Amino acid sequence: MERRSFLRGAVIGASAAAFGGTLWRGAALADPAQPGTGPYGPLGPSDANGIRLPEGFTSRVVARTGEQVGSTSYTWHRAPDGGACYADGSGWIYVSNSEVNPSGGASAIAFSATGAITGAYRILSSTRQNCAGGKTPWNTWLSCEEVSRGYVYETDPWGVQAAVRRPAMGRFKHEAAAADPVRKVIYLTEDVGNGCFYRFTPDTWGDLSSGTLEALRMGSGTSGPVTWGEVYDPDGSPTATRYQVSGAKQFSGGEGCYYADDTCWFTTKGDNRVWQYDAAAQTIELAYDDSLVPGGSAPLTGVDNVTGATSGDLFVAEDGGNMEICVITPDEVVAPFLRIMGQSGSEITGPAFSPDGSRLYLSSQRGTSGSSYGGITYEVTGPFRS
Template identity: 80%
Template sequence: MERRSFLRGAVVGTSAAAFGFTLWQGAASAAPAQPGPGPYGALGPADANGIQLPAGFTSRVVARSGQRVGSTSYTWHNAPDGGACYSDGTGWIYVSNSEINPSGGASAVRFSSTGAITGAYRILSNTRQNCAGGKTPWNTWLSCEEVSLGYVYETDPYGVKAAVRRDAMGRFKHEAAAADPVRRAVYLTEDESNGCLYRFVPTTWGDLSSGRLQVLVAGTATSGSFSWADVPDPDGSPTYTRSQVSGAKRFNGGEGCHYADDKVWFTTKGDNRLWQLNLLTNTYELAYDDSLVSGTAPLTGVDNVTGTAFGDLFVAEDGGNMEICVITPDDVVAPFLRVGGQSSSEICGPAFSPDGSRLYFSSQRGTSGSSSGGITYEVTGPFRA
């Protein structure tokens, strides 16, 4: 699956994306990613933060649950989970969910142009088990409740506007969201063993207050064609949204979701798979499956996923051996980093700074194995541009 041309097309314009499609058609039935040497080389010994990184990369702790963030007066939330980055003048902001129930919510950290922490604050409160979510093209953060009949909340990373509950996006066990500005839709994963993949098509792009919730309809195979069908009752009561449409395709524990250049990648934790939707051809296939690799699978416990302009995908592990693995455009999967001494935790919230030079992520329960022990990190180094 030659992703590089597509993701670069997202940076330079739609004409490049159209050219990339011609190239991709020849690789449309590529096999799932296989283990191989990573683009950044082997992992080195653990640093002072217990993180193994390739040569040239360094880590720092940004925040710890229950402690003040940097020199600010703001106390970081418990169980940090899904996250995203936003430009902020000459600096940037990293947003992070809190996967606790009750309370939940989300917080943000503000950075200067040099990476110094200049502020931290709450952007969502009094919600339930906010796991993953997604960034919108209009620079809001969709924070998703991972509970039965959960909601999506649209929040302001800049801390100015009040959060708004988006009922029209459906009530189910929400996990992640990924916005598609071409088809003007938001894709949504569902963390159920017999869950579905949804898309929300707003009545007006940029306004999530009304629209149609649809579910992906396809066969039972691991590749094929798909279509979308309206969910009659997005409220999910008395019949769950995943049970309302005949032929809705089942996915085993939907997790992370990422959109780039007419493709959606999403993970399913129940079978350790990364799926790919080709939105130009309305086809789907496996991008990774740990049961189909040659030798030992480097990536297990698949969870949150993000991508770079170069075309690399970065997939975080919930369990496994606490790694973030990279899947390259030529379908090679390899560890990028490994967190030691935190086997009772999970990695979540991977997101790149706007210039692509810094990767943020969290260990949800840290060394303690408790939600009060969460740690949020930053990794800096020569990421491929």
């Protein structure tokens, strides 16, 4: 397996190119998406894994909590959550958080060029309720603690370098992170009912040990220009970070976060919204809001983790709802892409595409048992559009 160090000057200098594999094409969404016929057609009947998929797609189980991963000796963690994929020579690595407290952390599965499992191992230990996170352009994984005054941990997907705590990125109830290599900032969501949307500007791009943390400010409403105010004490004590910036916009339970083509997309579970922040124009608007779907027929509820494909499609996972991943297309259509049956006590987490875009990884955090011991991690393969 190819090994990489945390901070390599050559990678940092080429970070925009390295991150460009999932850049969006075409114009950003202009209005909140509405239900319609998705690009992959209707869902078929349940397959052997209890997943309903469009024609041409198949699924397989790659890991189960408490069981050894493939033919390895590594036991998969409880409550799999946020995840990301990394190129590794001709193969790739999928990393996954563990949302338990204590002893959360994160693990990784290595795949060959054919998709065979070649290894599995721990990359982060002895942390608390690691929910989502984000991939950096220099190929580290930011694992975020979803606890009061939680930390961001920068981890090595190859499991070689020790994980590093990054307190400069703020101590709050972290959810997800997304890197913007153009403006050289990291966006961060906060999972509380009156949380903020943050950006962290490192003093040196590629080194997250120091920098400036800010919270987004805007007037009332859901669209318009924004500004940023500095969080004067990222440690969050005695005053929580979300109360330190006058006029900071409050968001109802920040969840997933994804960046591409000058846009950061993030979700809020308290109001079932997908937001889009135009980083070039410094404006914000809604990409999806279930309350704006006529007739109470919103296909996407319980919005949570989010990722994107090279086609410009967003894939949004549900925490509850119908246990679906829904696709939101650039032409403002939202439709189910898959549905997991018989697991209503769970949530879908960690959607991430393999480097070539042909495989989508995801987890059912609590599986059929409804317990953190019942987690299942899947791979979906098929004709994803590019």
